[in-house]
Amino acid sequence: xxxxxIAPRDxxxxxxxxxxxxxxxxxxxxMDRPYWDESACYEFTAPxxxxxxxxxxxxxxxxxxxxxxxxxKKRYAELEIPAAAVPAIExxxxxxxxxxxxxFDIAFDGSGPPKLLEYNADTPTSLLEAAVIQWxxxxxxxxxxxxxNSIHERVIGKWQDIAQYLSKPVYFxxxxxxxxxxxxxxxxxxxxxxxxxxxxxxxxDIGWNDERQAFVDLEEQQMFSIFKLYPWEMIVAEEFGPAAxxxxxxxxxxxxxxxxxxxxxxxxxxxxxxxxxxxxLLESHFEGSAPKPRDYVRKPLHSREGANVTIVRxxxxxxxxxxxxxxxxxxxxxxxxxxxxxxxxxGASRYPVLGLWxxxxxxxxxxIRESSGLITDNLSSFVPHYxx
Amino acid sequence: xxxxxxxxxPLLASVALSMATGCRKPEMQRCVDENNRVADDKMCAxxxxxxxxxxxxxxxxxxxxxxxxxxxxGWGGYALGSVVGGGSYTxxxxxxxxxxxxxxxxxxxxxxxxxxxxAGE
Numbered sequence: 001x002x003x004x005x006i007a008p009r010d011x012x013x014x015x016x017x018x019x020x021x022x023x024x025x026x027x028x029x030x031m032d033r034p035y036w037d038e039s040a041c042y043e044f045t046a047p048x049x050x051x052x053x054x055x056x057x058x059x060x061x062x063x064x065x066x067x068x069x070x071x072x073k074k075r076y077a078e079l080e081i082p083a084a085a086v087p088a089i090e091x092x093x094x095x096x097x098x099x100x101x102x103x104f105d106i107a108f109d110g111s112g113p114p115k116l117l118e119y120n121a122d123t124p125t126s127l128l129e130a131a132v133i134q135w136x137x138x139x140x141x142x143x144x145x146x147x148x149n150s151i152h153e154r155v156i157g158k159w160q161d162i163a164q165y166l167s168k169p170v171y172f173x174x175x176x177x178x179x180x181x182x183x184x185x186x187x188x189x190x191x192x193x194x195x196x197x198x199x200x201x202x203x204x205d206i207g208w209n210d211e212r213q214a215f216v217d218l219e220e221q222q223m224f225s226i227f228k229l230y231p232w233e234m235i236v237a238e239e240f241g242p243a244a245x246x247x248x249x250x251x252x253x254x255x256x257x258x259x260x261x262x263x264x265x266x267x268x269x270x271x272x273x274x275x276x277x278x279x280x281l282l283e284s285h286f287e288g289s290a291p292k293p294r295d296y297v298r299k300p301l302h303s304r305e306g307a308n309v310t311i312v313r314x315x316x317x318x319x320x321x322x323x324x325x326x327x328x329x330x331x332x333x334x335x336x337x338x339x340x341x342x343x344x345x346x347g348a349s350r351y352p353v354l355g356l357w358x359x360x361x362x363x364x365x366x367x368i369r370e371s372s373g374l375i376t377d378n379l380s381s382f383v384p385h386y387x388x
Numbered sequence: 389x390x391x392x393x394x395x396x397x398p399l400l401a402s403v404a405l406s407m408a409t410g411c412r413k414p415e416m417q418r419c420v421d422e423n424n425r426v427a428d429d430k431m432c433a434x435x436x437x438x439x440x441x442x443x444x445x446x447x448x449x450x451x452x453x454x455x456x457x458x459x460x461x462g463w464g465g466y467a468l469g470s471v472v473g474g475g476s477y478t479x480x481x482x483x484x485x486x487x488x489x490x491x492x493x494x495x496x497x498x499x500x501x502x503x504x505x506x507a508g509e
Contacts, residue, residue: 125508175498177506203498203507207486216492218414219484230497230507240496304509 001044001110003350003383005343008038009140020186021133023178030379032372033344036129037381038137040343042352042368044387048110049148049366055114055280056356056363059104062278063119066270067093067261078286079266080301080328085236085257088248092256098162099255100187100227101127101155102262103367104356105376109338113279116271117335117353118299121262122255123231125179126382128186130357130367131155134384145386151357151365152190158359159194166252167224169197171217174229176202184229191227203230208243215243215251225252232260233302265299265330283333290331297332300325306377319374337374348372352383415461417485418472422455426470429487431456460485466493 009015016024016036024036033039044052070079071093076086103124108114131151138147172188174180188198199217206223207216214222228235232255235244248257261267268284275281287298298310307323311334339349353376357365371380419432461483462475479485486492501507 120509123508125506173497175501175505175507177504180506180508183508204495206497207492207494208496209492218486220486220492234500234507235497238497238500243496 001042001048001108003040003340003343003352004043005040006038006141009137012036012038015136016133019133019136020128020182023182031381033381035381036133037370037383038141040350040383041137041141042383042385044110044148044385046387049387052106052108052114052148052354052356052366053363055106056104056358057361059116059119059280059356060358060361060363062271062275062280063121063262063267066267066274067258069274070261070270071258075266075270078328079261079264081233081260081264082236084242084245085232085260088245088257089260091249092258095249097252097254097256098165099259100158100162100359102255102259102358104358106354106356107282107335107338108354109336109340109352112336114354114356115282115335116268116280117282117332118265119262119267120355122259123229123263124355124357125183125229126355126367126369127151127155127183127357129382130355130365131186134367134382137384138386141384142386145388147384147386148366149364151359154359154362154364155187155190156194159191159196161360163194163196166196169199170225170227170254171223172198172200172227172229173203173206175204180229184227187227203228206240208240210243213243213247215240215247224250225254227254231263231302231304232257233264265301265303266328268299268330268332282335284330287329287331292331293333295334297334298329299332300327300329302327306375309375311374321375321377334374340370342372345372351376353380414484414486415475416459416464416466416472417479417487418459418464418466419456419487420459420472424459424472426464426466426468426472427456428468432458458487 013024021036025034071090101124102119102121104119105117106114107117135147135149138145170191172184174184188200191198201217205218209216217223235241269286271281272284294315295313300308303309303323303325306321308325309321310317311319339351342348342350350370350372351374352368352370355367355369356363357367366385368383368385369376369380370383371377419427419429421427457477459472459477460475460479462472464470464472
């Protein structure tokens with residue numbers, strides 16, 4: 001695995017915009033480079049890609065076993081999952097309603113085994129970048145090389161597989177935010193390519209009709225199939241949460257509610273309990289359940305995009321991020337630091353996190369985000385890759 | 389073995405832009421009393437049209453002016469008892485309206501994140 005500085009394509013902004021990535025260069029003054037950063041790329045060997053692909057497949061199986069364990073042992077309270085959500089979670093686990101995708105975040109620098117940082121199993125974004133934008137980049141920049149990327153065709157194939165289980169149209173719901181709307185637009189596009197009729201709606205525009213006991217769109221049409229880019233822990237806590245739980249079995253929410261078990265940081269200590277010292281895992285414990293180590297990374301159960309993360313070394317905080325996520329947390333061992341020289345800032349380093357995309361049970365692609373610090377947050381850049 | 393096949397870039401920027409601009413919302417259709425205060429939709433259900441006559445043609449017919457009407461568009465909300473204004477008692481052609489009928493309420497999802505922030509990660 002190497003980080004290689006290269007010259008960006010002359011008109012790369014126009015090229016990525018025309019493919020849909022309209023926020024390639026956010027106006028955020030805190031970023032010192034574009035979000036889509038093709039001034040560098042990562043090169044892998046085929047054996048390294050084999051290692052990553054196998055890691056994703058193995059981790060998926062381990063996570064399913066962890067979900068089964070949480071349900072069997074009813075460890076919901078440890079994960080701060082409200083009791084009211086449990087019947088729907090258990091129904092969904094038993095009945096396997098449709099699910100599409102997830103993304104493992106992995107620490108890896110080409111030496112040693114990949115290490116699981118967390119699993120974004122409910123609301124992963126950066127999908128278009130991984131599936132389409134970096135593929136177009138590869139075709140121009142390294143046409144004789146390959147890329148770990150069959151995300152696009154697998155997502156379409158998954159929609160085709162589950163089409164018979166969905167009422168139509170399939171609604172795509174999210175917040176009015178460019179990043180979320182882009183992921184939604186892309187997934188909506190893949191569903192259409194799979195032959196599914198679709199509609200789009202903002203989460204705040206979803207209506208609840210108490211008399212009909214139905215969620216309705218803006219034309220008062222009942223909604224049965226909803227892909228929501230909105231986390232379940234928020235859905236169940238909001239005003240319509242009880243209605244969503246009461247009607248869960250009559251609906252098809254994608255991702256299904258049992259994904260709450262995997263997108264929760266509490267998954268990490270559960271995995272460590274079930275698979276102690278597994279080479280793909282970092283030692284993790286619920287805070288307060290074990291003596292505090294000298295070195296650790298503290299992550300609140302429900303934190304998102306690197307918020308409220310603290311890195312402690314020799315008992316002292318060396319890095320931390322702000323945020324609004326309070327409450328219980330897990331303590332995870334820090335992964336071996338994977339730093340690569342920054343081509344734009346001599347002497348500085350870039351720290352990649354590898355996103356392994358899962359569609360169904362298949363690990364089918366890689367997207368890399370990197371940052372200037374040890375905590376990958378919403379200011380990180382997406383950097384393309386290839387392998388030889 | 390190649391792990392990828394040719395991908396045709398499927399997404400047009402116009403798609404993302406059209407989604408970002410959102411949909412045009414229907415205007416409010418509320419049942420109001422004679423003081424233009426919002427009432428339950430049940431009060432407007434199955435009412436004869438305004439100015440209909442009870443006992444038409446018979447002796448001593450009574451012009452009928454219902455206490456409750458549907459009110460189309462304007463300002464205010466759906467809250468019972470709140471005052472409406474700025475709209476009319478007749479719908480405008482080409483516009484869509486959303487009623488409290490069946491008590492459809494909106495805004496019950498999406499408020500956990502502060503404005504402008506995404507919910508994906």
